[in-house]
Amino acid sequence: MAMKVALLGCGVVGAEVVQLVDRQASELAARVGTPLEIGGIAVRRLGRERGTGVDPELFTTDATELVTRPDIDLVIEVIGGIEPARSLILEAVKAGKSVVTANKALLAEDGATLLSAARENNVDIYYEAAVAGAIPLLRPLRESLAGDRVQRVLGIVNGTTNFILDRMDTQGAGFAESLEEAQTLGYAEADPTADVEGFDAAAKAAILARLAFHTQNVTAADVHREGITEVSAGDIASAKAMDCVVKLLAICQRAEDGESVGVRVHPVMLPRRHPLAAVTEAYNAVFVEAESAGRLMFYGPGAGGGPTASAVLGDLVAVARNRLAGTSMGEGAHDTGLPVHSMGQTVTRYHISLDVADRPGVLARCAEVFAQMGVSIKNVRQEGSGEDAQLVLVSHTAPDSALAETVERLRGLDMVRSVASLMRVEAFSEDV
Numbered sequence: 035m036a037m038k039v040a041l042l043g044c045g046v047v048g049a050e051v052v053q054l055v056d057r058q059a060s061e062l063a064a065r066v067g068t069p070l071e072i073g074g075i076a077v078r079r080l081g082r083e084r085g086t087g088v089d090p091e092l093f094t095t096d097a098t099e100l101v102t103r104p105d106i107d108l109v110i111e112v113i114g115g116i117e118p119a120r121s122l123i124l125e126a127v128k129a130g131k132s133v134v135t136a137n138k139a140l141l142a143e144d145g146a147t148l149l150s151a152a153r154e155n156n157v158d159i160y161y162e163a164a165v166a167g168a169i170p171l172l173r174p175l176r177e178s179l180a181g182d183r184v185q186r187v188l189g190i191v192n193g194t195t196n197f198i199l200d201r202m203d204t205q206g207a208g209f210a211e212s213l214e215e216a217q218t219l220g221y222a223e224a225d226p227t228a229d230v231e232g233f234d235a236a237a238k239a240a241i242l243a244r245l246a247f248h249t250q251n252v253t254a255a256d257v258h259r260e261g262i263t264e265v266s267a268g269d270i271a272s273a274k275a276m277d278c279v280v281k282l283l284a285i286c287q288r289a290e291d292g293e294s295v296g297v298r299v300h301p302v303m304l305p306r307r308h309p310l311a312a313v314t315e316a317y318n319a320v321f322v323e324a325e326s327a328g329r330l331m332f333y334g335p336g337a338g339g340g341p342t343a344s345a346v347l348g349d350l351v352a353v354a355r356n357r358l359a360g361t362s363m364g365e366g367a368h369d370t371g372l373p374v375h376s377m378g379q380t381v382t383r384y385h386i387s388l389d390v391a392d393r394p395g396v397l398a399r400c401a402e403v404f405a406q407m408g409v410s411i412k413n414v415r416q417e418g419s420g421e422d423a424q425l426v427l428v429s430h431t432a433p434d435s436a437l438a439e440t441v442e443r444l445r446g447l448d449m450v451r452s453v454a455s456l457m458r459v460e461a462f463s464e465d466v
Contacts, residue, residue, distance in 0.1 A: 037354055038073030040106045042097055042122055043113035047136060050343035051110060052088055066354040074100045101126040108353055110346060111135040120144060127151045127159070132353040132362070134346055136163035142237035142254035145244065149365055158362045160349035165238045166191055166318045168341035169334040175245040176365060183325040184246040187286040188460065191238040193316030193336045194222045194229035195262050195282040200314045202270050203279055209265060221316045231261035232282065235299045239284035243297045246286055249372040252297055258377035260300035272387050272426070272455045278303040279311045283460060294375040302460040303385055378435030385428050386441060387455035392423035396449050400425060407440045408432070424454060
């Protein structure tokens with residue numbers, strides 16, 4: 035007897051899921067142990083051409099009725115957003131249905147509630163498609179590394195921003211020009227705010243941190259977030275001078291004392307020898323540093339109907355097998371309770387480029403400011419002369435609050451005309 039699947043949403047991803055379930059019906063039946071069948075599709079509007087080739091009778095606007103129908107076994111949610119997705123998933127879970135979702139925003143905001151409800155009702159919630167598309171990443175973090183201690187996760191988890199920064203680096207294009215090209219190619223939405231301001235990456239960072247450090251305390255609101263709209267040609271040039279490349283990274287890191295975690299999204303200068311520096315175009319990649327496993331990297335297409343639908347189907351097979359076996363294999367109730375420390379407490383490193391007056395004592399005065407804040411200087415160089423004089427300083431690691439205050443004090447010096455470039459620097463953990 036076939037397992038019936040309810041599909042919530044039939045946009046780009048939902049339509050691709052329908053086609054894959056139909057096209058791979060025999061293979062899916064063999065992998066699960068029983069056929070899978072679309073039992074209904076909830077949409078906002080009926081009568082719209084969706085190109086799925088599905089019987090129109092399957093479409094409904096009553097999503098609640100669909101997810102609670104007695105003959106429905108599993109639910110796929112790809113409508114996105116917080117509501118009604120949250121209410122529908124909870125209704126499905128309470129009705130004993132396992133759920134597959136690609137909803138990063140909801141998981142980042144209220145994942146703990148959803149997963150707790152799933153445990154209480156002995157069903158699964160799987161969400162591989164919520165981060166990095168088709169890249170198998172969340173399951174390795176949840177299962178393969180369950181016996182290890184993850185120290186740090188660095189990820190390029192937004193293809194739009196990676197495409198833009200790659201164009202700025204390799205072709206010398208400006209931000210606006212690169213964004214326009216991304217929109218033309220379909221990598222960026224007409225309103226790119228969620229991507230370029232880092233909201234999308236922040237949601238994914240919250241999910242990664244929760245899995246990597248087994249803590250339910252992380253939500254999107256806890257993630258320090260900065261976008262790429264202020265990245266300039268000067269920043270790109272400064273990075274090149276250091277043999278670095280600029281990337282927007284999601285960074286999740288355990289504190290040195292192991293008592294808290296830091297979660298942040300912002301542009302960084304990354305040494306070109308780092309594996310993430312070679313990730314170009316709209317690709318995603320996540321670099322994991324674990325105590326026993328060492329360094330692991332996951333790479334591939336991070337968005338689009340096909341890759342996302344592939345991840346959804348992988349989860350669908352998993353939850354269907356579990357249901358057939360009468361088990362659930364979701365996340366356990368164990369919670370380390372690790373709190374999230376503030377960005378100011380995060381240990382990082384700054385690259386600072388100053389437009390300065392070309393006169394004796396400038397370097398000494400700037401170095402004095404660093405010393406007053408307890409921050410040491412790793413590298414320093416002076417470029418140009420006269421009106422074009424520029425002082426470039428790279429700090430050693432220090433709390434971000436001390437580094438930020440150092441920059442503010444430098445701005446106040448009469449010999450500093452402006453801060454031309456300011457960006458954090460990331461590397462391998464032992465290099466930072």
